[in-house]
Amino acid sequence: MLKRYLPILTWLPHYNHRLCxxxxxxxxxxxxxxxxxxxxxxxxxxxxxxxxxxxxxxxxxxxxxxxxxxxxxxxxxxxxxxxxxxxxxxxxxxxxxxxxxxxxxxxxxxxxxxxxxxxxxxxxxxxxxxxxxxxxxxxxxxxxxxxxxxxxxxxxxxxxxxxxxxxxxxxxxxxxxxxxxxxxxxxxxxxxxxxxxxxxxxxxxxxxxxxxxxxxxxxxxxxxxxxxxxxxxxxxxxxxxxxxxxxxxxxxxxxxxxxxxxxxxxxxxxxxxxxxxxxxxxxxxxxxxxxxxxxxxxxxxxxxxxxxxxxxxxxxxxxxxxxxxxxxxxxxxxxxxxxxxxxxxxxxxxxxxxxxxxxxxxxxxxxxxxxxxxxxxxxLVDIPLIRQTWRYSRSDFSAMAVTMLLTLVEGVEAGIISGVLLSIMLFLYRTSRPHSALVGRIPGTEHFRSVVRHDTETVSHLALLRIDESLYFANARYLEDTLYALVASRPELEHVVLICSAVNLIDASALESLDAINARLKDSRVTLHLAEVKGPVMDQLKKSDFLDALAGRVFLSTYSAWTELRRPTQ
Amino acid sequence: MLKRYLPILTWLPHYNHRLCxxxxxxxxxxxxxxxxxxxxxxxxxxxxxxxxxxxxxxxxxxxxxxxxxxxxxxxxxxxxxxxxxxxxxxxxxxxxxxxxxxxxxxxxxxxxxxxxxxxxxxxxxxxxxxxxxxxxxxxxxxxxxxxxxxxxxxxxxxxxxxxxxxxxxxxxxxxxxxxxxxxxxxxxxxxxxxxxxxxxxxxxxxxxxxxxxxxxxxxxxxxxxxxxxxxxxxxxxxxxxxxxxxxxxxxxxxxxxxxxxxxxxxxxxxxxxxxxxxxxxxxxxxxxxxxxxxxxxxxxxxxxxxxxxxxxxxxxxxxxxxxxxxxxxxxxxxxxxxxxxxxxxxxxxxxxxxxxxxxxxxxxxxxxxxxxxxxxxxxLVDIPLIRQTWRYSRSDFSAMAVTMLLTLVEGVEAGIISGVLLSIMLFLYRTSRPHSALVGRIPGTEHFRSVVRHDTETVSHLALLRIDESLYFANARYLEDTLYALVASRPELEHVVLICSAVNLIDASALESLDAINARLKDSRVTLHLAEVKGPVMDQLKKSDFLDALAGRVFLSTYSAWTELRRPTQ
Structure with missing residues (x-):
């Protein structure tokens, strides 16, 4: 305890004339x-x-x-x-x-x-x-x-x-x-x-x-x-x-x-x-x-x-x-x-x-x-860093540029405060419009990747949607919009599987949205399923009534969802 | 265009005496x-x-x-x-x-x-x-x-x-x-x-x-x-x-x-x-x-x-x-x-x-x-909602409680502003200490889950680490700490595979950390690999020099990393 707050005690006892x-x-x-x-x-x-x-x-x-x-x-x-x-x-x-x-x-x-x-x-x-x-x-x-x-x-x-x-x-x-x-x-x-x-x-x-x-x-x-x-x-x-x-x-x-x-x-x-x-x-x-x-x-x-x-x-x-x-x-x-x-x-x-x-x-x-x-x-003036950041990410670069500009024009305090606030805002904005991808099976494997980037196997009554973000208040409504648009655009749809491998958190707002999505999809005779829900997220979902209300099932893997649902029910 | 800003034009032409x-x-x-x-x-x-x-x-x-x-x-x-x-x-x-x-x-x-x-x-x-x-x-x-x-x-x-x-x-x-x-x-x-x-x-x-x-x-x-x-x-x-x-x-x-x-x-x-x-x-x-x-x-x-x-x-x-x-x-x-x-x-x-x-x-x-x-x-006083939120998530509940308390004591403006700021801060705090899990193979499948929650197959010279969060400035240093601690605790380690299925973003700060991790692991004769990097993230990494510097490889799936690396090199 004393050693933790007085680190000198860890090295002073071993001090010798060579070190000295x-x-x-x-x-x-x-x-x-x-x-x-x-x-x-x-x-x-x-x-x-x-x-x-x-x-x-x-x-x-x-x-x-x-x-x-x-x-x-x-x-x-x-x-x-x-x-x-x-x-x-x-x-x-x-x-x-x-x-x-x-x-x-x-x-x-x-x-x-x-x-x-x-x-x-x-x-x-x-x-x-x-x-x-x-x-x-x-x-x-x-x-x-x-x-x-x-x-x-x-x-x-x-x-x-x-x-x-x-x-x-x-x-x-x-x-x-x-x-x-x-x-x-x-x-x-x-x-x-x-x-x-x-x-x-x-x-x-x-x-x-x-x-x-x-x-x-x-x-x-x-x-x-x-x-x-x-x-x-x-x-x-x-x-x-x-x-x-x-x-x-x-x-x-x-x-x-x-x-x-x-x-x-x-x-x-x-x-x-x-x-x-x-x-x-x-x-x-x-x-x-x-x-x-x-x-x-x-x-x-x-x-x-x-x-x-x-x-x-x-x-x-x-x-x-x-x-x-x-x-x-x-x-x-x-x-x-x-x-x-x-x-x-x-x-x-x-x-x-x-x-x-x-x-x-x-x-x-x-x-x-x-x-x-x-x-x-x-x-301290690091031109290569500025150039690298510009090349790597416009979002990071804009935080950097605003910090530089305001530091020069308004002084050091304004510069650093706006830089921090802007980088937080950009991160929140980004997570509020999450990337999502319809995925299909890579033939012959148990592996599923984006239908746009890879040659994949899909069936028309089943949508496998991978959401690439934690679900929380800032993107809960966006999730609803994405799913309603998907269902509206594919009348032959019977099952939607939300692949949650990238979902690290579902907060109370997102839970309410999932509840609403589940109910509304049920009204349109589409069944909502989840897949690859992580342990900690699943533990939390169990504390709510959502899993009882869920029309479909929670699959351990996308592959098992695919095996179960690939044949149309009619 | 006019219809978009004057929605009355979409329904007025179809107006009839029954509707009227x-x-x-x-x-x-x-x-x-x-x-x-x-x-x-x-x-x-x-x-x-x-x-x-x-x-x-x-x-x-x-x-x-x-x-x-x-x-x-x-x-x-x-x-x-x-x-x-x-x-x-x-x-x-x-x-x-x-x-x-x-x-x-x-x-x-x-x-x-x-x-x-x-x-x-x-x-x-x-x-x-x-x-x-x-x-x-x-x-x-x-x-x-x-x-x-x-x-x-x-x-x-x-x-x-x-x-x-x-x-x-x-x-x-x-x-x-x-x-x-x-x-x-x-x-x-x-x-x-x-x-x-x-x-x-x-x-x-x-x-x-x-x-x-x-x-x-x-x-x-x-x-x-x-x-x-x-x-x-x-x-x-x-x-x-x-x-x-x-x-x-x-x-x-x-x-x-x-x-x-x-x-x-x-x-x-x-x-x-x-x-x-x-x-x-x-x-x-x-x-x-x-x-x-x-x-x-x-x-x-x-x-x-x-x-x-x-x-x-x-x-x-x-x-x-x-x-x-x-x-x-x-x-x-x-x-x-x-x-x-x-x-x-x-x-x-x-x-x-x-x-x-x-x-x-x-x-x-x-x-x-x-x-x-x-x-x-x-x-408007919704006691069931308050009870549900308490049950579902303490973090969401604390944002709710602070909003209620400050609305009552300090007035509506203070209440709503602090509620919004607190929920953003809690989200940022959460993402700044991401959950991560060492995973192993579920025997007989191509599926990998947490070694703590499931019976899995593992080998001691290979660590498969799934990071459950986007990598960005707030957790970049945390990632370094996690990896250094992992390497320090397992001297027999030869390969670390970072499974990026839940990583939706790698910003410039996290990229710098990955660079540092890669270099430091190389010094300790441990090879860093990535797996399941998503399309958009990969596109961005290609804009930097990181992939050239990476000591290991980028695997499409955890399973292929497992197949390649499960046998020790010595």
Missing amino acids: GADLLAGTIVTVMVIPQSLAYAILAGLPAVVGLYASILPLLAYTLLGTSRTLAVGPVAIIALMTGAALAGVAPPGSPAYLQAALVLSLLSGAMLAIMGLLRMGFFANFLSHPVIGGFLSASGLLIATSQLSHLLGIDAGGYDALTLLASLARHLSELHGPTLTVGIGTLAFLVGVRHLGRATLSRLGLPKGLSGLLTRAGPVFAVIATALISWWLGLAERGVAVVGSVPAGLPPLTLPRFEASLWRELLVPALLISVVGFVESISMAQMLAAKRRERISPNQELIGLGGANLAAAFSAGMPVTGGLSRTVINYESGARTPMAGLFAAIGIGLVTLALTPLLYHLPVATLAATITVAILT | GADLLAGTIVTVMVIPQSLAYAILAGLPAVVGLYASILPLLAYTLLGTSRTLAVGPVAIIALMTGAALAGVAPPGSPAYLQAALVLSLLSGAMLAIMGLLRMGFFANFLSHPVIGGFLSASGLLIATSQLSHLLGIDAGGYDALTLLASLARHLSELHGPTLTVGIGTLAFLVGVRHLGRATLSRLGLPKGLSGLLTRAGPVFAVIATALISWWLGLAERGVAVVGSVPAGLPPLTLPRFEASLWRELLVPALLISVVGFVESISMAQMLAAKRRERISPNQELIGLGGANLAAAFSAGMPVTGGLSRTVINYESGARTPMAGLFAAIGIGLVTLALTPLLYHLPVATLAATITVAILT
Whole structure:
């Protein structure tokens, strides 16, 4: 019981110095690598850069205690930062103390929701975010985030949380273009793109081992941060008007208590829910992928608790909403992390940096961080996925397209909510008009297939109708229409057999329709039979009076119905 | 084309004096019979009694032109009147000119929505009101309406649109109990209950033919109205404080133009939608039942247009929202109506009454109308249906119970919306955790059934898994979990065959999961196969790369998979 809620107890007893060495190395590498992105994502959310560091200390500790994934690395991530910024902009002016407070409340609400969903074992909620909706949302968010970083790269003062507002604001302020900032921004961008596309191959060609050259390539942002900070200090870019990170308070994160303010909590409720669900989906996908690689198992419900704990920790230590991040997890995994202890080491490392090294960040240009975000985030734009989805299913594609469009035009919340609602509506619409097929016997076999697609044997007084859907309220009336039309079009009909091999459920509405069909067919001197009714469905039908009223029989197989009914009764 | 949108053109050319005679008789009977309920339902909606008459003139004419049901009788009905009252109470004080205006706007919006849904062929929308939700809603509304009539029966001044408010208001004003009103109310109630329960049998025993005694029994309210109006006039009950209908303006309905006022329209949008859908469901159910009896066909989409036209007519002739009514349709049908012309005759009849006979209604006690409503409405409370649903399915029952509870406590809108949402959510939840069964061969046949329920033949290196649900985003992850657990629990497994006879859809999310399952099973040296994939599903799979990546094969039948794979490969 205790082990279920504190997964650390399952692995800590077997912990040894070999594992510790691997984790210590991974933790150190992660510390160095995630500092630039932690700062960048805090700025993306409209928060002071140091909040990104704070959110990478205690939350990691909480996840180490509570999480089931061995290699997931928790912290601020781009999507969540964007959603945080959009949510907070609605309740307080950026930079104000109220804005900081609201970030804590958002972390608290999101953490509490995740933990409660985990305790209530409601991990299945996340399943309602379909892959096309997630894919569309991530692609659109990638574009949105990249657009939002343009102002930092160009050194102009523009803002907004949807693409149209952002572009309009950029266009309005384009004359304020700031040369030195632009130089730093575009220079860093070019460097990072170069490293990403050519780095690994070039380093391998220089004879470096594959693992190391991969890691050095990933360290591109670290080099960029160090180099531009030095250049900025050396040339005094801050005095020339280039925006820099500036003075970051040194010291461990202060303990904070999110303020209770009913109206604020109410306003942040929906954003917190969306942040929780999106964060959980991003995190669990990654955790499952890596667990599969190492044949480990993760528990979705305990993951909810782990992420909930991490967000609660963020709320009480001046942080911001966090989740398992794509890039930091990959770094952790590839640096050889073996247990969640690596996360603890990273937390200690970032704690030490926060304690002593923040003055070194003073001269770091904000444009460098913007370039880092832009390069990282554009990988989210997944054109092949969009093309595949279009090819595979227009219905899935339309959910994806609406999600993308609304994310760009109306913002992240509208995008994801409409995507989810639309995919549910499309599914319901589809099941409300079920496919059905008249089937016939494939000669010489006991097998029955559609008369349209296969050469089959049929007789005119007997209709074998396979219904390809569960029968429930949304399609009960459609079933009636289908059967009445069938009977009306074939006056020689004596028997109708409903083949229920694809019927997984008959609800009370459908039962009433079946009752009506049975009575009406009896009036037209046609007998209704059922075949291949599944065990669970049959159990339920036995609870009603339908089987007594049924004019015909319930056959175990279509073949036995065929054998019994193929000869006309007259 | 013209015939499709003007169904009158299909039957008018064949109209003859025999049909005309039958329709004229039915129209006359309906005129007499529906006057009390038309007055009563207007009062139920908080409107002047005469509005009920106005709403029974032009709307009938519109339906005669546009409707496809031969015997449906349109006019104010109890549920719609209750919903109208609840909607209007939110926007204007009862009795005010604004309240009357709002009733017109509500009719207009509801009529426009119905007509548009009809033109867009969106009749299937109504299917999302499941039978248990409708049943629960009608039962709870019956109780609610009966409670709302108590104040008129007791002669006290109480109001509200949910059960708690009503009862609290009644309790507060109980001391104002008015003796004479109570006498009229309870007396009429007793008379009507007596007629309903004993009338037909007694009259038959007196030797009257069955049809006539049925009709006389239904005429109970007409006798009650005439008798109490006479008594009230004779004893001067109005001067003794008994509420009477009072002076009703004589003359045909004035032409009215619903005012355009954006905020009012916005507020009435949701109520109008609910009124449209509920009214349509009540009307279409009745129309389909009667059409089935006479082997006629009705067109749901044209019915939407017909009811839309009726409501638009109400909006422009000082009326209120209308639909096909249960009791008036039964009277029309049993009086021998043959075509919609009967509706036209009833419209003319009610027009004549409105023109000349309204002074006769002056002394009619409101308590009589309340008793009429109460007796009619309590038949909606369907205890056997509630019991049956409980027995058949707890899931359907819970949707019904929530609908009933919220209708009583929070009002009709909250009740119906939560019922619909809950039934959709329960369906989605159910499909998100699909039933699956390991199947084996029934010895000596080509038939495969669940190993748990039947004696079957199986081999240990081959798992035949039947998935009893379409594969889509909500259950994609669940499918992965099921398969990984299966493979983990049976180390000797070499082949897994997914039997897709119940899979009616594989969406993009499920496809991604199948891809992942295929790859992961391959890693564990287990081969994934499919069997019994339906034509439409196979067509779609061919649009993706999945079939190329699939490690195993796609078998036409489970039997052929069994034949090929039953021998272990080692």
